[in-house]
Amino acid sequence: MNEERIAYLVKCAVERTATADELTELTLLIREDERVAKEIESLLKVEKRDLSNQEIDAMADAVLKMDRPAKLRYMFNPKAIGWKRIAVAAAVIVMLGVGVYLLSHVDTNRGRVVESNHSDVNAPATNRAMITLADGTKVYLDSVDNGKLAQQSDVTVTKTNDGKIIYAGNASEIVYNTLSNPRGSKVIDMTLSDGTRVWLNAESSITYPVSFVGNERKVTITGEAYFEVTHNEKMPFRVSANDVLIEDLGTEFNVNAYKATITTLIKGVVKVLLPTKDGGQDQKGIVLKPGQQILGDKLVGEVDLEKVLAWKNNEFNFHDDNLEEIMDQLSRWYDINPVFIGQADTEYTGRITRTVPISQVLAMFEKLGYVKFEINGKDVKIIPVK
Amino acid sequence: MDKESQYATNNELLSQIAEGDEAAFRQLFHQYAQLIHSHIYSIIKSETHTKDLVQDSFLRVWIHRDKLPGIENFRSWLVRIAYNLAFSYLRDKAIHERGDTKYAVKYSKSDQHSAEDDLHLQTLQQIIRKTVENLPPQQKKIYLLSREEGLKIPEIAAKLGLAVSTVKNTLGRALEALRGAIGEEELWLLVLYGSCLSAVASHLR
Numbered sequence: 001m002n003e004e005r006i007a008y009l010v011k012c013a014v015e016r017t018a019t020a021d022e023l024t025e026l027t028l029l030i031r032e033d034e035r036v037a038k039e040i041e042s043l044l045k046v047e048k049r050d051l052s053n054q055e056i057d058a059m060a061d062a063v064l065k066m067d068r069p070a071k072l073r074y075m076f077n078p079k080a081i082g083w084k085r086i087a088v089a090a091a092v093i094v095m096l097g098v099g100v101y102l103l104s105h106v107d108t109n110r111g112r113v114v115e116s117n118h119s120d121v122n123a124p125a126t127n128r129a130m131i132t133l134a135d136g137t138k139v140y141l142d143s144v145d146n147g148k149l150a151q152q153s154d155v156t157v158t159k160t161n162d163g164k165i166i167y168a169g170n171a172s173e174i175v176y177n178t179l180s181n182p183r184g185s186k187v188i189d190m191t192l193s194d195g196t197r198v199w200l201n202a203e204s205s206i207t208y209p210v211s212f213v214g215n216e217r218k219v220t221i222t223g224e225a226y227f228e229v230t231h232n233e234k235m236p237f238r239v240s241a242n243d244v245l246i247e248d249l250g251t252e253f254n255v256n257a258y259k260a261t262i263t264t265l266i267k268g269v270v271k272v273l274l275p276t277k278d279g280g281q282d283q284k285g286i287v288l289k290p291g292q293q294i295l296g297d298k299l300v301g302e303v304d305l306e307k308v309l310a311w312k313n314n315e316f317n318f319h320d321d322n323l324e325e326i327m328d329q330l331s332r333w334y335d336i337n338p339v340f341i342g343q344a345d346t347e348y349t350g351r352i353t354r355t356v357p358i359s360q361v362l363a364m365f366e367k368l369g370y371v372k373f374e375i376n377g378k379d380v381k382i383i384p385v386k
Numbered sequence: 387m388d389k390e391s392q393y394a395t396n397n398e399l400l401s402q403i404a405e406g407d408e409a410a411f412r413q414l415f416h417q418y419a420q421l422i423h424s425h426i427y428s429i430i431k432s433e434t435h436t437k438d439l440v441q442d443s444f445l446r447v448w449i450h451r452d453k454l455p456g457i458e459n460f461r462s463w464l465v466r467i468a469y470n471l472a473f474s475y476l477r478d479k480a481i482h483e484r485g486d487t488k489y490a491v492k493y494s495k496s497d498q499h500s501a502e503d504d505l506h507l508q509t510l511q512q513i514i515r516k517t518v519e520n521l522p523p524q525q526k527k528i529y530l531l532s533r534e535e536g537l538k539i540p541e542i543a544a545k546l547g548l549a550v551s552t553v554k555n556t557l558g559r560a561l562e563a564l565r566g567a568i569g570e571e572e573l574w575l576l577v578l579y580g581s582c583l584s585a586v587a588s589h590l591r
């Protein structure tokens with residue numbers, strides 16, 4: 001240990017004349033030899049400084065929350081937000097269990113845009129979905145005229161004037177088609193050959209037989225879909241999502257399979273068969289009542305159906321959602337790429353239509369004052385404030 | 387009371403912290419906050435960033451909790467960490483003032499912000515939470531039982547029907563992942579076992 005060198009480096013450091021290289025040298029010396037710290041201690045003029053117990057408690061709290069999930073919640077009053085007029089009339093902030101009320105009046109309809117933002121991303125105006133036919137042919141729905149799209153055996157596929165897809169007819173054997181709806185594409189509405197209606201969210205797909213043959217009607221989805229099933233006891237309708245199998249017993253239900261499979265029953269009855277360890281399905285299943293949900297492997301009662309079906313109603317609906325979940329939803333819809341700059345551990349509650357440009361959605365969050373956004377092409381930076 | 391005896395009774399406290407005991411950690415924080423704060427301030431002379439670095443120092447204590455009972459002299463270990471962070475901070479600042487943007491990203495520019503809001507701490511928090519989120523399922527489950535439900539190692543073992551040693555090792559691996567995530571793994575090994583290394587080094591000389 002070179003005491004002289006250490007003395008010189010410490011002197012330069014506290015007098016702010018040390019170069020970056022000298023400071024690096026000093027940190028390396030500290031790491032290499034424990035006696036260096038003792039030497040520095042003898043050189044420093046340390047004045048005792050007073051910290052209040054409260055200050056220390058606050059610092060300890062801050063450290064202990066770092067490896068624990070977030071507890072902060074911010075909320076904009078859902079009732080104040082109209083379907084077309086997007087306004088945050090009141091914001092309620094609940095902070096670590098202590099209620100702090102903050103009122104702000106914002107009317108985003110007056111063309112307010114996100115500050116420091118030069119570009120914007122509009123809501124999807126068209127549907128960019130694609131059907132992959134059994135022979136591998138890809139049909140891009142936005143590039144074909146309305147009317148008959150394809151003929152497979154005796155099954156015709158039609159695109160209606162309002163953009164719906166309809167399968168009609170019968171086939172003697174099972175032939176699969178896949179409908180894929182990419183990110184940044186409007187919800188697509190399809191009627192299968194048995195009359196079952198399916199709505200498909202952005203970044204989602206469904207694989208289905210063009211005509212149902214045999215003793216079951218089985219489809220497979222990724223992402224999120226809503227089903228209005230034409231019930232047929234002799235041919236149960238089954239949806240496979242991730243490893244979960246959902247069986248219709250006369251039903252309208254939503255399946256969100258972006259991450260853990262979340263099945264929510266709106267009307268009727270469904271049975272959810274969860275995967276077993278050996279890769280099969282637990283045949284007993286869990287029978288859901290309307291308003292109930294299976295989230296992963298847990299049964300949840302009394303869910304907020306408006307939130308579950310918000311996508312189908314062309315709306316974002318957040319309830320105690322953190323920015324990561326919120327940005328997930330925005331990425332699928334606006335086809336953007338979120339970039340988090342720092343920790344954004346806040347939770348938001350509120351609703352807004354999905355038809356406005358992204359800047360108007362982001363402005364709602366910005367107005368609460370805890371986060372800022374910067375849009376640059378498809379990249380959206382999320383910057384916590386304060 | 388002289389320094390050594392004041393800090394000599396810490397072994398039990400360190401063992402409790404190793405079990406994930408938050409109250410014990412708070413007690414330790416209270417014992418050393420003043421000391422670490424004074425030392426860091428004497429180097430960096432910025433009230434706001436001193437608080438930030440005090441928290442950073444104790445964060446490193448917290449994510450090394452499984453190793454704490456093995457530390458011979460906790461006080462000098464902690465002081466060493468604090469010095470390392472303080473001089474690293476000055477280095478980042480010097481680089482920034484030379485026109486590099488690293489400092490701007492790592493620390494908030496203004497001294498007006500409170501320590502809790504500092505970007506540097508926020509970034510650490512984000513990294514740590516993300517790492518916890520992405521731990522392998524069993525590690526994550528055990529880690530969250532410890533952190534969210536405050537269960538002690540034997541309680542977690544009983545709840546999950548696992549051996550105490552399995553839970554202990556799993557928590558250790560989770561903490562290792564956290565240390566790795568903030569990129570101080572190597573430094574920490576050096577800090578922890580520095581005395582052995584310097585003994586070897588002086589022997590070689």
